[in-house]
Amino acid sequence: MEPVSAAVSAVLPAGGSGERLGGATPKQFCGLQGRPLVSYAVRAMERVSWISDIIVVVSPENIETMKSIVEKYGHKRVTVVKGGITRHRSIFNGLKVFAENQSSNRLLQKPEVVIIHDAVRPFVEEDILLKVVTAAKEHGAAGAIRPLVSTVIASGEDGCLDHSLERARYRASEMPQAFLFDVIYEAYQQCTDHDLDYGTECLHLALKYCKTNAKLVEGTADLWKVTYKRDLYAAESIIKDNLSQQICIITDLKEAVAQVGFLLHESLKSQVKVEAISISLRKNDSHLQNIFSGECYNFLCINDKEYATEEIQQLVDMLEKSNIPLLYPVILILVHLSISENISFSIGLEELTKIKKFAREVKKKNILVYGLLIQCKDHFSLQETVNSAAALTMALIKDRNPELIGQLLVA
CATH class of the missing domain: 3.40.50.360 (Flavodoxin domain)
Structure with missing residues (x-):
């Protein structure tokens, strides 16, 4: 891989409750081959030598669980941060660690580029990380995309079809995404409570508040997100095959x-x-x-x-x-x-x-x-x-x- 001429860090939101998965254990802590899912995502970042710091944001009740995972599996360059009640609030908390020196463990250097990647997407590779970071450095923001599998339709108030979107014109937004740190942090500082409580798309925040048009990078098929129980079985099958x-x-x-x-x-x-x-x-x-x-x-x-x-x-x-x-x-x-x-x-x-x-x-x-x-x-x-x-x-x-x-x- 070509060297990255920028200080790069990563923020991994891992505060979800996993309601769609079912069961008492949040999906990021479910075991795959005896190891929690979040550990795979951390390891994927950890293997990239040019990522300086990895911030894992978890709900307050899972702070100690995450710290024990970091210790048990020997993860390096990792800081565990308390998340908020929504995805955007958790990411914002992760960014604050760099901007406001809120880490109690050590002083973290503010990066030029920050990667945001879901902790339940375990198969991200270095080449796609490099592509989004390089694009973010040039354009201010970048994100991985994939073709839509299904056509998106809208229903009317009567529950009947209102209209459909032309699938060829649209893409599914995936992770990883990368931003110039100052761009995404400024965007979060300007967010309304409605953005923080109901929004999900980081690229949209950069466009809305910083007029930064994200560069879209074609992602690979393995960037999918573990959402349902069947996804856990699929992820374990991929891991076994790789091993x-x-x-x-x-x-x-x-x-x-x-x-x-x-x-x-x-x-x-x-x-x-x-x-x-x-x-x-x-x-x-x-x-x-x-x-x-x-x-x-x-x-x-x-x-x-x-x-x-x-x-x-x-x-x-x-x-x-x-x-x-x-x-x-x-x-x-x-x-x-x-x-x-x-x-x-x-x-x-x-x-x-x-x-x-x-x-x-x-x-x-x-x-x-x-x-x-x-x-x-x-x-x-x-x-x-x-x-x-x-x-x-x-x-x-x-x-x-x-x-x-x-x-x-x-x-």
Whole structure:
């Protein structure tokens, strides 16, 4: 991304009650893959290095909840601010932190450009943020738009159709939006109570009170807002799909184990990005450290032991130190390998109990452990068994079902 030659901060209104979602928990605090929705939006901003400060505005009763989320997930550059009774009043409170130094945590520098983005739009990417910020710096205000999906109609007093709008001429206003800070802050200062209580569109305020015509930027399809319960399911599906794009296959240096690792790599590579490494798990391998410092959330560890206790514990320790499981649940599939004319490899009740107990313990660290048995009589039937193992692997990483931890699946 090109560097942004302006001080940029973000305000995330997160004070809604989530009435349309139903249920007692406001939608911004609903869990997706064990992590609240608002944390995803914060993380999206946090990953952009040129955003200096992130202001999250929540209702007074949720201040401590939001602070605990910031602490639990290690969010940086975040200030939690008390919101108002409406969306506009909450955004205004967020802007005041810069203009009136109301933050009790630290002195925040007033930005040249401020991004406003809903805390329940979790999938915003850096490129669209850059586009609206660049446009706002030039025009004073900018916002993402999307084509209308449905035609907008108006009804008369009798409840019958009065007229419809020509859909091609109109667009849906989305987030993110960006403004020169002085423009949007001046607009909010001039707002009437009616604006603050009933208005929803920030771009309109900039036009109404500062005569600033916003530049409209074509947004992407993933800017949608979580509004209804079905949207939560859709968001979780997208998150699972994103987490399933890469897998790391870890084998030791034994020939048979490395061969299975290679065959799994070949079987999986058409469906997912695969990183395969052969190492001695008993050593602190720098290659493995590099893998853990990336953003891979799926690991396949192949061994020919009934239960490689020390090696598996080392993997878990390295994962925990990497902080990878902090944001998303990590999948760790333990592949037990047995290739012999006389199939004698078996895992007894004691070992199965040990695996289940271990899986329950590491689940607390957001690591989901599954077992997978590859067992065949000869090398000729190995490829077919490996293909079955690859299918089971893809099912596990796509479903990410915490109820199946500690189970031993047979390929």
